[in-house]
Amino acid sequence: MKVAFQGEAGAYSEQALLGHFGGVETFPCESFEAVFEAVNSGVCQTAMIPIENSLAGSIHQNYDLLLRNDLKIVGEYFLRVRHCLIVAPGVDKRDLRKALSHPQALGQCASYLRSHGIQAEQGYDTAGSVKLLKESGARDTAAIASRRAAELYGMQVLEEGIEDDPENYTRFLAIQREPKPFLGEAKTSIVFTLKNVPGALFKAMSVFALRDLDLTKIESRPLQGSPWEYLFYIDFIGSIQEEPVRRALDHLGEYAVMLRVLGSYPRFKG
Amino acid sequence: MKVAFQGEAGAYSEQALLGHFGGVETFPCESFEAVFEAVNSGVCQTAMIPIENSLAGSIHQNYDLLLRNDLKIVGEYFLRVRHCLIVAPGVDKRDLRKALSHPQALGQCASYLRSHGIQAEQGYDTAGSVKLLKESGARDTAAIASRRAAELYGMQVLEEGIEDDPENYTRFLAIQREPKPFLGEAKTSIVFTLKNVPGALFKAMSVFALRDLDLTKIESRPLQGSPWEYLFYIDFIGSIQEEPVRRALDHLGEYAVMLRVLGSYPRFKG
DSSP: OEEEEESSTTOHHHHHHHHHHOSOEEEEESSHHHHHHHHHTTSOSEEEEEEEETTTEEOHHHHHHHHHSOOEEEEEEEEEOOOEEEEOTTOOGGGOOEEEEOHHHHHHTHHHHHHTTOEEEEOSOHHHHHHHHHHHTOSSEEEEEOHHHHHHTTOEEEEEOOOSOSOOEEEEEEEESSOOOOOSOEEEEEEEEEOSSTTHHHHHHHHHHTTTOOEEEEEEEEETTEEEEEEEEEEEESOTTSHHHHHHHHHHHHHEEEEEEEEEEEOOOO | OEEEEESSTTOHHHHHHHHHHOSOEEEEESSHHHHHHHHHTTSOSEEEEEEEETTTEEOHHHHHHHHHSOOEEEEEEEEEOOOEEEEOTTOOGGGOOEEEEOHHHHHHTHHHHHHTTOEEEEOSOHHHHHHHHHHHTOSSEEEEEOHHHHHHTTOEEEEEOOOSOSOOEEEEEEEESSOOOOOSOEEEEEEEEEOSSTTHHHHHHHHHHTTTOOEEEEEEEEETTEEEEEEEEEEEESOTTSHHHHHHHHHHHHHEEEEEEEEEEEOOOO
């Protein structure tokens, strides 16, 4: 089995997919578009994409790609993000002037960098910054990335867990072309649009509330080409194999202009 | 009157504030934090911040700043974003190899750039890219920004309206320290959190639906420090001066853990 992810070897996405799938072959892609294409074309059976970070919020590009592609969500995974300060072997913390990483990782370590007088420098991605740092041979620069990235490129971790807020989790989704049967507690993800009339969202919420279905996430996104109309992405506990869920979605269909089930999949259990 | 905005002179935010306020003094700031600070400190009476783009979605950083600062929304403005291909005087389109702009503007002109064989190069902001281009003297590079930015820096507009999707609008909010009295149809913006129990959002929506109050926007944001709990930002038609709105907010207070009114302000009329 070969699983696609965005970034260089050692990226947090790769760490998440290894945590979820165990020992599989991993397939690095330059962009999220390329990740979806790898699954669409059959080069990979599955992909792992980040969808939401507890500090930074949703990764909207992947919501848009879920809508544009006809893939199914078959799993979720929560990764505790622990950023490491990574340097070439032998470099001392007092030598550091700059830290290179993805803008989001830099933002999550802003207080740490400030208090150590280290200047943030934006790079393409986290693991890619470690690779770049190694190639450059710089000894006044660190990269911020995962411990795995440091190990892969033979670099040294000076400090682990340098993120300002320890409640730093990223939720990932596993996606593939066909749904995958499973047992146990399920979560379902859907996307829909509503008529632009008063009370529309209230009616949409009612189909879940009236059946005691527990929403775990709601996200609104502007609908391209229709300014100020919204797409709603909702996650809730339950599977489309279950009668109340099927009835709720039937009921939602009465109000929705468009409704698509992105997948029912096993709920992540720490 | 002096109004703060983020970016260089000629930024879309400056265009929006001039459209909204007419001839006022404008105060450019490097970051959104600096914009809020300019109003908090009294350097400016008011600021104009972008909150949502019809293609790219919400500007989350400004939602977070609205929450962290105690300023009131006193107005809204919708700007039709028309990107221009801007060059040094005398440069021909056939000479162009690169186009410099803010990543979001580059993304909105991606098809145009591709079809003209022009490579995108990321810059700090739109108007700032025009300034940078002028300083560099480059003749194989264009900037993408507003017509106003081209005029301010004495540069030439080769083509106007190069965005891929013409439905490209940005909504701006005017913010200041004290609410401002007004007449006419109002919109109100609030932010709240809910207990993490089934049906909580349905109950929250009910307080508006039961009073026929029309929601124009809902946005959820993760609550920092409480992974997977959400802040909800809602806009609806009506003013806190009106009885049904006051009752709806009282009612919402029964379910909400935190509830704040960000402001009632005149609804934008094209």
